[in-house]
Amino acid sequence: MNMQIQPARTPAETALIDAFGERLALLPGDGEVMLKRDAAVEALKAGLPTRHVEAWHYTDLRRLLASVPAFDAAADAKPVAPLIEGSAVLPLLNGAAGKPAAIEGVTVSSVSEKLGDGTYAPALGAQDGDDAIGALNSAFVADGWLMEIADGTVLEKPVELQNVQAGGQVHTRLAVKAGAGVTATIVERQTGTGAALVSCVDNVVVGEGSNITWLIVQEQPDTATHLGQFNAWIGKGAKLTVFVMNAGGKLVRQEVRVATKGEGCDFQLRGINLLGGDTHTDVTMVLDHAVPHTGSRELVRNVVTGKARGVFQGRINVHQHAQKTDAKMACNTLLLSDDGEFSTKPELEIFADDVQCGHGATVTEINRNHLFYLMARGVDEKTARGMLVRAFLAEVIEELEDEALVDALEEKLGAWFAAHG
Incomplete structure (x- = not known):
C-alpha cells in the first residue's frame, strides 16, 4: 500500500484555515456561495504551492509566505488621491466598498450585495489545481466592485478602482463587463500602509470592437504581501492593453490570464517591475490565442537593486484553429546590484502551422x-x-x-x- 504523508502545516497555512473558521459567520453569502468557499478552503488545506508545482517554481509560496496577519476590524484605511485628477473613483477601504462616483453609461454595484443574493457564486472558485490565488480569494472575499459599461460608451476620464489597506487581511474582487464599442481607461490602485495580506481577483470582459486600457499600479509597503490575478476575455475586433507597474510589496505575485475569444482581437501587455531591498516579485502571464487572426505583444522591463528577486513567466498558447496568429514577447532586465537576481521563463506552445510567434529575454548591467x-x-x-x-x-x-x-x-x-x- 502506498501512503502519502501530508507535511505538517506551516504557520501561514494554519493561520489561514483558522481564520476561515473565525470569519465564516461574517462573510456574505450562503447556499452555493458557501459551497464554493468550502471547496476553496479544502484546496488551501491541501497546502500552499511549492517550487515543485511548475507554475510556482520560482515563487515557493509555502516557504515565502512565512506568516499571515489576522483580520483587523479596526483598521481605518483612507482613500488616496487619484492617479489622474478628475478620475471617477470607486474606493475599497480595507476590503469594504466605499461611496462610488456616479459615471454616465456605467452601472456600478458591490460584490457584497451579489454575494449576499447568491448571483456572484458562479464567479468564485479556483480555475485549476494550481490556482492558489483564486482559492484564497474565493474563501475570504467579502466585497469589491462590479461595473457594466453600456454599448457605445466613451469614457472621457479614467475610472480609478482603489484598493487601500491599513493592515490585516484584505480580499477583494473587481469585475468589469464592457459592452460593444466601448472606449475606457481603468486604473487599478493597490496600495496601503500596514502589515497585510492582500488578494485581489479581476475579471474583465471586453465586448466586440471595444478598446480598453487597464493599468495596475501596485505600490504596497514592504510589510505587505500582494497576490493579484487579472483574468480577461477579449471579443471580436476588440483591443485590450494591460499596463502593470510593481513598485512595492515584500512578496508580490501578479498573474495575468487572457483568452482571445473573437477574431481580429488584440492584446498588449506592458510591464515595469521596480525591485529593491529584500523583496520578491513575480509576474506570471498565460495567454490563449484560441481563434484565428489575433495578435499580441508583451514587453516587460525590470530594474533590480539591493537583494531583490524578480520573476517573469510568460506562456503563449496557440490553439490548433488559431491560424494567422501574430504574437511576440520580450523581457528585459537591468541588474544594478550583484546581490539581486531575476528569473525569466518564456514559453510558446503552438499547435497551428500558419503563425508568426517569437520571444526573447535579456539580462544586463548599465x-x-x-x-x-x-x-x-x-x-x-x-x-x-x-x-x-x-x-x-x-x-x-x-x-x-x-x-x-x-x-x-x-x-x-x-x-x-x-x-x-
Missing part, C-alpha cells in the same frame, strides 16, 4: 560606455545612472497614448528612484 559618455560631459555618476535607467523604462511608459498617464507614471518612477537611488 552600459559602461554610455555611463562614461555622460560623465565625460560633466554629469555626476549617480545622475548619469538615473538617466540611463529612466531611458531603459521610458520606451514602455511612452507607448501609452494619454499624456496625463505618462506624466503620472513618470512621477511614480521618480519617487521610487528617490527612495532607492
